[in-house]
Amino acid sequence: MAKAGFLFIKALFLNSGFLKKAVKRLALGKDKKVVKKPKGPKPDLSIIVIALNEEKIIANCLKSLREQDFKGRIEIILADGCSEDNTVRIAKPLVDGLILEKNRNCAFERNAGSLLARAGIIAFCDSDSFVPKNWASQLMQSFEKDKEIIGVFGTSGFYDTGKFEKALSLFAMGLYSRLAFWFGAFTPANSNYAFQRKFWEKADGMDTNLKTCEDHEFFSRISKLGKIAFNPKMIVYTSARRVKKMGYVRFLKFQLSNMRQFYKTGKASQSYEDIR
Numbered sequence: 001m002a003k004a005g006f007l008f009i010k011a012l013f014l015n016s017g018f019l020k021k022a023v024k025r026l027a028l029g030k031d032k033k034v035v036k037k038p039k040g041p042k043p044d045l046s047i048i049v050i051a052l053n054e055e056k057i058i059a060n061c062l063k064s065l066r067e068q069d070f071k072g073r074i075e076i077i078l079a080d081g082c083s084e085d086n087t088v089r090i091a092k093p094l095v096d097g098l099i100l101e102k103n104r105n106c107a108f109e110r111n112a113g114s115l116l117a118r119a120g121i122i123a124f125c126d127s128d129s130f131v132p133k134n135w136a137s138q139l140m141q142s143f144e145k146d147k148e149i150i151g152v153f154g155t156s157g158f159y160d161t162g163k164f165e166k167a168l169s170l171f172a173m174g175l176y177s178r179l180a181f182w183f184g185a186f187t188p189a190n191s192n193y194a195f196q197r198k199f200w201e202k203a204d205g206m207d208t209n210l211k212t213c214e215d216h217e218f219f220s221r222i223s224k225l226g227k228i229a230f231n232p233k234m235i236v237y238t239s240a241r242r243v244k245k246m247g248y249v250r251f252l253k254f255q256l257s258n259m260r261q262f263y264k265t266g267k268a269s270q271s272y273e274d275i276r
Contacts, residue, residue: 154234
């Protein structure tokens with residue numbers, strides 16, 4: 001009798017969504033604060049943008065996401081690292097959901113944004129990037145064409161350089177991503193990637209112990225659960241500000257060395273300067 005009563009209560013909690021809501025509240029904790037909660041019909045795609053002190057460029061990123069030609073429902077969520085400038089004020093009317101994360105770490109912020117996401121497909125885009133109008137359509141087509149795909153990533157190029165550097169960056173990054181994919185490495189450049197939400201949950205999100213390569217590590221983990229795809233038509237354009245400050249030689253040396261260290265040892269650099 002006691003066992004039957006327990007099973008009834010368990011079924012009641014699961015069917016009502018009570019347990020899921022309770023778990024989500026616990027997951028938010030004291031380090032996260034929901035500023036704006038998504039409302040309305042359930043979307044087909046949730047896009048999470050992480051940001052920290054990006055008042056100068058955040059609007060360009062969010063507007064490009066609003067102008068997608070995808071016919072389904074999209075929700076945009078900003079996960080902000082408690083910016084000290086006007087990032088939150090500028091972004092709030094442009095997003096469907098907004099959450100603050102006290103831990104200034106990309107993995108923490110991505111995990112925080114996922115707590116608000118409601119769609120079955122979750123995508124990421126960096127705040128210093130903007131996307132073409134067909135970006136969302138391209139990533140969703142990857143899942144529609146092959147039902148076995150659980151995650152997909154694309155490529156990138158610079159938008160704030162000369163024409164030659166812009167074209168060269170797009171070619172070089174595309175070639176690098178394709179070659180790495182052939183050799184079993186996943187290079188989700190500039191957070192240009194998406195995955196099925198259920199596998200995000202199975203993997204318990206991103207590893208918050210990592211300051212860099214957290215997205216590479218996540219894709220390596222979920223690749224054991226299903227098929228990962230590379231879509232070269234899924235492009236984002238990102239700022240070259242880090243390259244401009246570090247210089248091409250130093251930038252490439254750091255990126256390649258860090259990638260080699262990660263895929264060889266599972267550890268990545270814990271030093272990554274914020275450049276604004």
